[in-house]
Amino acid sequence: MRAEYPKVLCPNVNVLCFSGHDPTGGAGIQADIETIAALGGHALTVITAYTVQDTANVSRVAAPDFALFQAQIEALLADCSIQAIKIGLLGSTRQIPEIVKVIRRLKVPVVLDPVLRAGGGTMLTTRKMLAALELQLLPWVNVVTPNAAEARWLAPGAADRDACGTELLKWGARNVLITGGDEPGPAVVNSWHQKNRAPRRFVWPRLPQKFHGAGCTLASAIAVLLAQGHSMAAALQDAQAYTHETLKRARKIGHGRSIPGRLP
Ligand code: PLP
Numbered sequence: 362m363r364a365e366y367p368k369v370l371c372p373n374v375n376v377l378c379f380s381g382h383d384p385t386g387g388a389g390i391q392a393d394i395e396t397i398a399a400l401g402g403h404a405l406t407v408i409t410a411y412t413v414q415d416t417a418n419v420s421r422v423a424a425p426d427f428a429l430f431q432a433q434i435e436a437l438l439a440d441c442s443i444q445a446i447k448i449g450l451l452g453s454t455r456q457i458p459e460i461v462k463v464i465r466r467l468k469v470p471v472v473l474d475p476v477l478r479a480g481g482g483t484m485l486t487t488r489k490m491l492a493a494l495e496l497q498l499l500p501w502v503n504v505v506t507p508n509a510a511e512a513r514w515l516a517p518g519a520a521d522r523d524a525c526g527t528e529l530l531k532w533g534a535r536n537v538l539i540t541g542g543d544e545p546g547p548a549v550v551n552s553w554h555q556k557n558r559a560p561r562r563f564v565w566p567r568l569p570q571k572f573h574g575a576g577c578t579l580a581s582a583i584a585v586l587l588a589q590g591h592s593m594a595a596a597l598q599d600a601q602a603y604t605h606e607t608l609k610r611a612r613k614i615g616h617g618r619s620i621p622g623r624l625p
Contacts, residue, residue, distance in 0.1 A: 366603060367603065368625070370590040372589075375443050375583050376405065378449070379409050379447070380406070381410035381412055381447070381452065385615065387614070387618070388415060388553075388576075391411070392562040396578050396603075396623050397585045402588055405441055407434055408430075409420050409425070411423045412450075416483075416617030416618050416619075416620065417615075418481025418482060418617070429521075437592070438463065444470075444588035445588035447471075448474065449478040454489055454490055461498065470584070472589040474579075476508050477514050478511070480573055495515065499518070504597070505529060505536075506540065508539045509525075510543050512525040524537060535556075536554070536555055537554040538597055548567055549564070550565075551563040551601060565601065578623060583609075587598070
């Protein structure tokens with residue numbers, strides 16, 4: 362199985378992950394740790410939110426103590442070299458300026474997975490959080506990876522998917538990868554949007570199950586590949602291929618959706 366994984370260009374990379382804790386282990390910080398380890402990197406982890414959830418849906422989200430969050434960041438920055446940043450579910454808008462400070466200090470690739478709604482339907486964001494993501498965070502992001510519904514929430518005035526991509530580029534994200542796992546159809550169509558270039562589409566066979574944690578897996582795979590020195594094109598392609606493999610190996614651990622098989 363390992364042979365199918367992308368080649369590690371630069372070993373010993375650390376990826377700083379700002380993510381929520383999902384007790385099922387399907388999404389959130391555990392998805393980041395497993396993905397980054399499977400692809401040859403190391404995850405440094407700062408928890409942004411605790412959740413109550415099962416493999417079907419999220420019922421509660423709580424932010425951790427803010428001073429603890431700040432102290433964890435400081436301790437990591439003082440000690441470890443960091444080659445990329447991955448941001449997932451956020452617990453409060455106060456966390457965003459702290460994360461921006463880290464981005465400005467480190468100047469490494471930043472991947473944002475804007476987790477706005479759980480696959481099971483629970484909204485995980487507010488109007489205030491949406492505005493803060495767009496105004497404060499998107500300008501610092503190398504690639505943002507919304508699913509199609511999240512892209513529409515972030516760009517409510519856009520007429521179609523390509524217009525959503527253009528709108529998110531206007532907020533300042535340098536690359537936008539809109540995923541289509543949440544849309545109907547015989548194939549999953551993802552699209553890569555960049556300024557002054559035609560969008561590029563990636564088409565993947567649709568697998569029969571429903572998944573929990575696919576978006577986190579994809580975003581952390583992109584982050585570790587960028588950390589290792591891959592180009593954006595290679596990172597997006599190989600991260601999708603890796604994620605597709607993990608979905609083919611998905612495990613049904615509960616009564617809801619299956620979780621990706623990320624470890625070799
Ligand atoms: N919980 C956490 C902590 C997450 O980060 C995410 C998604 O990124 C979810 C739940 C929802 O995952 P899904 O939509 O795949 O069920």
